[in-house]
Structures are given as structure tokens and as C-alpha cells.
Amino acid sequence: MNSETNASNSTPADHPGQTRRDFIRTSAMIGAAAAVAASAPAATAPAKSGTAASSGSGKDPYALAARFGKFLRVTDVCDGLDAVGRADLTLMDPAIRPLWMGVRFFGPAVTMRVIPTNRRMPTLTREQALEQHGIWREMGGWHVSNPETKRGSVIVMSTSGAKECGYWGSANSLGMMAKGVAGIVTDGNCRDTDEVILQQVQLACRGIGRPIIPGRVELVEAEVPIGCGGVMVRPGDIVGCDWDGCLVVPIEVAEDVLVIAARIAVDDKKSRRRLYDQMGRKPDETVDWEGAAEWFKDLL
Numbered sequence: 001m002n003s004e005t006n007a008s009n010s011t012p013a014d015h016p017g018q019t020r021r022d023f024i025r026t027s028a029m030i031g032a033a034a035a036v037a038a039s040a041p042a043a044t045a046p047a048k049s050g051t052a053a054s055s056g057s058g059k060d061p062y063a064l065a066a067r068f069g070k071f072l073r074v075t076d077v078c079d080g081l082d083a084v085g086r087a088d089l090t091l092m093d094p095a096i097r098p099l100w101m102g103v104r105f106f107g108p109a110v111t112m113r114v115i116p117t118n119r120r121m122p123t124l125t126r127e128q129a130l131e132q133h134g135i136w137r138e139m140g141g142w143h144v145s146n147p148e149t150k151r152g153s154v155i156v157m158s159t160s161g162a163k164e165c166g167y168w169g170s171a172n173s174l175g176m177m178a179k180g181v182a183g184i185v186t187d188g189n190c191r192d193t194d195e196v197i198l199q200q201v202q203l204a205c206r207g208i209g210r211p212i213i214p215g216r217v218e219l220v221e222a223e224v225p226i227g228c229g230g231v232m233v234r235p236g237d238i239v240g241c242d243w244d245g246c247l248v249v250p251i252e253v254a255e256d257v258l259v260i261a262a263r264i265a266v267d268d269k270k271s272r273r274r275l276y277d278q279m280g281r282k283p284d285e286t287v288d289w290e291g292a293a294e295w296f297k298d299l300l
Contacts, residue, residue: 059255061237061238062107062108064251064255065107072106075244076262076265077106080257080260081253084253086250090248091231092231093187096187096206098204101243105183105202107181108239109155109248110235111226112147113157113160114159114188115220116162120215121135136213142218143218150180152180154241156184156185157188158226162188163216164189164207166212168189168190170199173196174201186205186228187229190207233248234251262296262299263296265296269287269289270289272287
């Protein structure tokens, strides 16, 4: 077994003198070498527009996302992205935040794009007041239907700089959770936030809004590459969120990022567990390195 293989199968815990920075640097070198080796045959087969980069790994993004969704923090995955040469490129604007502390999810992206409208809703009668969304639909406010979702997917919405508009609120966001969606990320606003928080809807947004959709935005595309929070998001890319913020893991590097993030997470939990023991502090789930090691045993 050569030294490169040995390095790829080790963690900082295996080398007491090695810092995390050293580990990430070594992993980055290995990842870069692997990318160069893999790039030649792939260069003649460009990804199809609107797809998840043709899923370069050939792996099911839902199966991969399930591995990310347990024991990993956004920061662990961020370190993994650094190691494969994607440093900062896929970190969403830090202004896009979880609506409440405790939001945490990873899942394949299902994308939507809305744009600001250039027309108003007509003045409505009392009888029409409850039909605003239906009237807006008849006026062409929805150019496409809402995309199909699968259990575990993450809805990611670009609002194209639209002014205050609570596209996501207490009813439609809860409806997505009822369908099994893992989370919602938008660079726009959420409204009805008292109820959204009470309902524990897994949602991250740029801000809190009050107005509704009709006469403000139009849904123009779904399941296409979009920009959200300053980064590219394609259908099938893995999107993660916790209290530290949101990020995107391009599907073609997701396996490498998972392996590196898993090793970093186990090492971190193990080192903090030792500090817990030293301080006489009762262990909690954040230092359950044994559970993490078992979950990721095929990757360590």
C-alpha cells in the first residue's frame, strides 16, 4: 500500500502531531490528484443543462444526503469542501439563516425561481378576498407548476431580488413538511413566522416578511440551476443547513466531501469528549464519537 493511500485512510486522531489544517491540506492534495485523474475521460462528456451535473459520482443523491444528515455539522462539511478545492464557493450568504435554533437538515436540492412582477393585482371585492391566489394563477402568476418533491429533498428558492414578499408561510411550508421535504431555503422572506416556528418547520430565509405572493412575484422556473445566496444550486446538489448557516455540496464532489467531513467530525467529537471527561462534564450527543464512528465505519 503506497503512502498516498495511507494518507487518505488516516485521520488527525491517528497522528497526534498532525493538526486539522495539515489533515485538510493533505486531503486537498489527494482530492486534487483524484480530480485530475478523473477529468480526462469526463472532459468529452459535458453535463446536460438543468440536471444535477449528470451526477458525476453515479450515486443516488438521496442516499448520500442521508449519510450527511446524521452526526455532521455544516462546519464539518465546510471543512470537507475546503479540502476538495471548493473553499467558499458554495457557502450561501450568511444573511440566509435558519428561522429558529434547532433547524438542521441535509438533502438533495429541488429548485424554484421567482421573479418580481411588473403588474398589480386588481382591486378585489369582499367575496374575492379569499381567492387572491386563484386569481393570480389565472392572471399567469405561476408560469410553471410547483416541482415534484421526494421525501428528504430540500426546496431551494431564488427570488431574484424581489422586494418584501412572504412566499413561504405557515400553510405552504407546513404542507411541504407533510410531503416529507427535509427543509426549505430561500434568499427571500418567510411570513407567519410565529406559526412557522411553533410548527417547527425546517426553514432558512434571508428575512421576515408580511405581504403575500399575488401582485408581487411570479414563479417562472423549477428544477433548473439557480443562484441562491450568491452560489450556484442545481437540482440534485446536496444542500445543508444548521444554526451556522447554509451551504451547497456539488454532487460531483459529494462522496469525497462526505468521507473527509466524516473523519473530521469523528476526530472532533473524540477530542471534545476527552475534554468533557477532564472537566467531569456529562457527555451529550455532540460528543458521541462512538456513534459517529459506527455510522461512518465504512469511511474511516
